[in-house]
Amino acid sequence: MFKQLSERLNQTVKKLSGQAALSEDNIKDSLREVRMALLEADVALPVVKEFIEHVREQALGEAVQKSLSPGQALIKIVNDELTQMMGEHNDALNLSCQPPAVILMLGLQGSGKTTTTAKLARKLMHEQNKKVMLASLDVYRPAAIEQLKTLSGQIDAQWFPSEGSEKPLAIAKAAIDAAKRQGQDVVILDTAGRLHVDDEMMHELQAVHNAAEPIESLLVVDSMTGQDAVNVAKSFSELIPVTGIILTKTDGDSRGGAALSIRKVTSKPIKFMGIGEKVDALEAFHPDRVASRILGMGDVLTLIEDAESKLDKTKAEKAAKKMQKGKFDLSDFRDQIQQMNKLGGLQGIMSKLPGAGQMPMGGMDDTMFTKYEAIINSMTPQERRYPDIIKGSRKRRIAAGSGNEVPEVNRLLKQFTQMQKMMKKFSKKGNMQKMMRQMQGQLPPGFPQG
Amino acid sequence: MIFNFKKKAEEKAPSEKQGLFSRIKQGLSKTRHQLTDNLASLLLGAKVIDENLLEEIETQLLMADVGVEATQEIIKDLTGRLKRHELTDGEAVFAALSEDLVKLLAVPQVALHETTAKPKLILMVGINGAGKTTTIGKLAKHLQEQGKTVLLAAGDTFRAAAIEQLQVWGERNGVPVIAQKHGADCAAVVFDALQAGIARGVDVVIADTAGRLHTQSHLMEELKKVTRVVKKLDPDAPHEVVLVLDATIGQNALQQAKEFKQAVDVNSLILTKLDGTAKGGVVFALVKQQGIPIRYIGVGEKIDDLKPFDADMFVQALLQHDKG
Numbered sequence: 001m002f003k004q005l006s007e008r009l010n011q012t013v014k015k016l017s018g019q020a021a022l023s024e025d026n027i028k029d030s031l032r033e034v035r036m037a038l039l040e041a042d043v044a045l046p047v048v049k050e051f052i053e054h055v056r057e058q059a060l061g062e063a064v065q066k067s068l069s070p071g072q073a074l075i076k077i078v079n080d081e082l083t084q085m086m087g088e089h090n091d092a093l094n095l096s097c098q099p100p101a102v103i104l105m106l107g108l109q110g111s112g113k114t115t116t117t118a119k120l121a122r123k124l125m126h127e128q129n130k131k132v133m134l135a136s137l138d139v140y141r142p143a144a145i146e147q148l149k150t151l152s153g154q155i156d157a158q159w160f161p162s163e164g165s166e167k168p169l170a171i172a173k174a175a176i177d178a179a180k181r182q183g184q185d186v187v188i189l190d191t192a193g194r195l196h197v198d199d200e201m202m203h204e205l206q207a208v209h210n211a212a213e214p215i216e217s218l219l220v221v222d223s224m225t226g227q228d229a230v231n232v233a234k235s236f237s238e239l240i241p242v243t244g245i246i247l248t249k250t251d252g253d254s255r256g257g258a259a260l261s262i263r264k265v266t267s268k269p270i271k272f273m274g275i276g277e278k279v280d281a282l283e284a285f286h287p288d289r290v291a292s293r294i295l296g297m298g299d300v301l302t303l304i305e306d307a308e309s310k311l312d313k314t315k316a317e318k319a320a321k322k323m324q325k326g327k328f329d330l331s332d333f334r335d336q337i338q339q340m341n342k343l344g345g346l347q348g349i350m351s352k353l354p355g356a357g358q359m360p361m362g363g364m365d366d367t368m369f370t371k372y373e374a375i376i377n378s379m380t381p382q383e384r385r386y387p388d389i390i391k392g393s394r395k396r397r398i399a400a401g402s403g404n405e406v407p408e409v410n411r412l413l414k415q416f417t418q419m420q421k422m423m424k425k426f427s428k429k430g431n432m433q434k435m436m437r438q439m440q441g442q443l444p445p446g447f448p449q450g
Numbered sequence: 451m452i453f454n455f456k457k458k459a460e461e462k463a464p465s466e467k468q469g470l471f472s473r474i475k476q477g478l479s480k481t482r483h484q485l486t487d488n489l490a491s492l493l494l495g496a497k498v499i500d501e502n503l504l505e506e507i508e509t510q511l512l513m514a515d516v517g518v519e520a521t522q523e524i525i526k527d528l529t530g531r532l533k534r535h536e537l538t539d540g541e542a543v544f545a546a547l548s549e550d551l552v553k554l555l556a557v558p559q560v561a562l563h564e565t566t567a568k569p570k571l572i573l574m575v576g577i578n579g580a581g582k583t584t585t586i587g588k589l590a591k592h593l594q595e596q597g598k599t600v601l602l603a604a605g606d607t608f609r610a611a612a613i614e615q616l617q618v619w620g621e622r623n624g625v626p627v628i629a630q631k632h633g634a635d636c637a638a639v640v641f642d643a644l645q646a647g648i649a650r651g652v653d654v655v656i657a658d659t660a661g662r663l664h665t666q667s668h669l670m671e672e673l674k675k676v677t678r679v680v681k682k683l684d685p686d687a688p689h690e691v692v693l694v695l696d697a698t699i700g701q702n703a704l705q706q707a708k709e710f711k712q713a714v715d716v717n718s719l720i721l722t723k724l725d726g727t728a729k730g731g732v733v734f735a736l737v738k739q740q741g742i743p744i745r746y747i748g749v750g751e752k753i754d755d756l757k758p759f760d761a762d763m764f765v766q767a768l769l770q771h772d773k774g
Contacts, residue, residue: 036518042700045513109723110579110696115609141584142618147611150632154610195726222579226515226700228728235727249578252663257700277578277608347665365667 027059030074042257044230047085047264054081085260086287091244091269093124097215100133100179100187104212106205106240107220108232109193112248114144116220116274117190118151119282120246123272125157130185135160135175137168137208138192148190155279158184168192168204172212189214196235209240216243218271221262223250229258233266242266247285248274251348263287276344310342326424330384333416334376337369345369371404372412378402387413499537504528507547514731517701520738524550548765554734555744555761569601569647569655571680571687573640575673575710576694578661581722583612585694585748586656587619588756589720592746594623598653603643604629605636605676608660616658622753626650636660636672637679644683657688664709677714691716692745695736698728707740722748725755733764 031052038048058077095101103120105113117134124130134152138144145162152159160175172189179187189212194201209217219242221229236242245266247259250273263270270285315335322328343349345366376384378401383390390398390413399406504525511521527550528543537543572589574582583606590600602620604627606612613629620627628643640657647655659676662669680687693716695703710716724730724747733744744759 039512039518040701042515042702045509108698108726110581112579115578141615143611143614146614147609150610195723197725197727222696222698224577224699224702226698226728226732227513228515228698228726229700231727232698249663252577252665252702347667367668367671370668 024060027056027074031056034078038257038260042224042226042229042261044227044257044261044265047230047261050264051081051085051260082260083288086263087269091271092284093216093271094243095124095128095130095186095215100176100184101216102176102212102214103186103188104209104214104217104240105188105190105220106217106236106242107193108195108222109141111193111220111222112274113193113220114138114148114151114190115277115279116246116248116272116282117148117188118155118157118279119274120218120272121152121157121186121188122155122279123282124186125155131158131183133158133160133175133179133182133184133187134190135171135187136162136190137171138190139164139166139168139171140192144192151279158182160187169207169211172208176212196232202235202239206239217241218244218246219268220246220248221258223247223258223273224252225258227261230261230265233262233268237266237268242268244269244271246270246272246274246282251275251281259285312339315339323423326420328420328423330376330379330387330416331381333419334373334384337373337376340369341366371402371408374402375399375404375409375412387416499532499539499543501529501532503543504532507543511731515700515728516731517704517735520554520735523554551734551765552762554738555765567684567686567689569644569652570689571640571644571647571684572654572656572690572692573659573676573688573714574657574692574694575659575714575716576661577663577696577706578609580661580694580696581748582606582661582694583615583619583658585720585722585746585756586616586658587622588748588753589656589746590619590623590625591753592756593654593656594625599651600625601643601647601650601652601655602627603640603655603657605639605643605658606660607632607634607636607639612658612660637676640676641679641683644680644687648683664706664713670709670713673714688714690718692718692720693742694720694722695732696728697721697724697730697732697747698726699732701732701735703732703736704739707736707742711740711742716742718743718745720744720746720748720756721759724748725750 034055035048035052038051039045043051055074055077058081059074093103105117105120107113114136121132121134124132134148134157136145136148138148139162145164149159149161158179160171160178162171162175168191175187175189189208191205191208192201194205196202217240219233219236221233225232233242233245245262245268247262247270259270262268270287272282273285275281275283316339319328319332319335322332340346340349346369347366375398378398379390383394383398390409395406395409398404399409507528508521508525511524512518516524524547528537528546531537531546537546574586576582586602590602593600600623602616602625604613604616606616607630610632613632617627617629619625626646628639628646630639630642636659640659643655643657657676659673660669662673664670677688677691691714693707693710695706699706707716707719719736719742721730721733721744736742737744746756747759747764749755749757
């Protein structure tokens, strides 16, 4: 059975609870489980071995034995070690040079270079107010230049046109010249995907690198890469002075292994991670948070940061007040759904919450909320404010208007009523604590209990 | 000496008359070197066949992405043989190992929808960057060589310039491409293409789809819709749903295969990018767990670098050693 790394580790540690202290004997099985879990998460074998050794040494240290719960002690050691291996803090891009700062994107075919190029440009434009020019040196893959051109249009970056008949080196030089003339701050060069064992293509890349003198050469790596991630990262960084790594497709369900091994083997910092298909889905890589996420302890910090930058604060406060007064209506509910979508939908939020991976979701998913939003959109303002007035004929109209069936409208109304009831309970003092106590039994280990 | 590995100097000079076997072997040479060179030196250096040696084999298999479960199965079997004193020398271990690997690939293969339907609709699915569009270009060529008429459907309406990319492949192969605008409904494009395929009497319609992560439930729903809609034209369509997997991928391939199979009943696999150092070992666990047969493997960037998959040949190529 394939299991997520976080689930695996949580399970292993569960077995430890009730033991007085960590000893060579009682952590043997746990460490074997950790080893298996790391391997299943595609962490490279040499890295796994070293990791296990470190954890073993530390677990048997005195400091740990004094700790109250051996399970939590082991989790902490594993977490610390993971964080340390991944680089401890986030390295930002270095753009301090005579403009234009040249960024070179490289990687295997299909790792996501072109999409990431556009995401990175957008990030620099929006967050640092940089003037960014994009150029494609991919003269090999059909329509690759067209792809970057389209993306460049979507994000309003300056586009440097190139043709499939040109030489990558010539395009690079011309693009940098043009960027200089136009006073661009940054020029990002997207290269063709290539195998690290393809000498000819690797030499071409080297030539481009020598001519372009990029201040950042970013290796784009698919987070789902297996044991080979190490070979790829090694080969590229041996030939090109790679300055950083971008991990893509981390919104899938494989997100541990590659990051850990690449980081360990190349000692290059992972600077960003791709978290979705849209052009704004690029996050700074925070090793400590990702380590926690791997361990199933959630990524609450990212969530909070996300919430702060993307959510409408006044709206949220208004909704909170309404909830307390029990005056929460359907248009507030719709607001909540929309806010949630801004944070990556239910799935996105859950993946960042501690232990949420193990919580039963009761069939809830993002499609359901999309449906609910459509249903609420088909209501009149009055219906949203006083859902009680929605009876037979209104239900039929709403269902038809939103492309749903009446039972689905009923389901929404029923759930909304339940929600209202729950909110009233919450708003009474003392109830919240009581409820948290009840929930505690169901929470996974590692969750701050209090 | 039992094994004598020649360091191949002529690796970069493929002859015109190269057979299928050697082409696959060449494509897999990186894998082979990784797995067999190490195993060979391992077995050669081994004075005694014992559990330490098996542990080393375990290490090599894990590093080839074979995965924990499949590796454990192999090691368990080898341990058993060792206890029964069947493994007396390195060669015996080698033979046992290749036997085990073939066995993993030889799980009862689901009989492929050998359909007489005309046109046969092949739906290509997979995550982003797996190599779907490129594989379609190669597959179209391959089918044409078998005397089939082919039509392509530009069903990736999401990624920028994906339609143009398929159109270039269409031009290269002289194959018509049915396409709509960027952002159009994928199901509508595939429906149109199948309809056109029926009207023109072509043999095979190959439909491209946008890459999607198997964890995105709404995108998986979109894929299900495609399979529902085409049934209106032919209740048996799509006749083949191909999951394209990147061989550089690790154990997540298993999860992908499972999710895609659940959503759209994937009934065949194509493994791409086996020409890197990627070890492709995940195939063993994959076939074992999902029972989906591998149809083709991509062993290079050229248009004819798509090869039919053959389990025996695959394992042989993987473990091949030159006797000298």
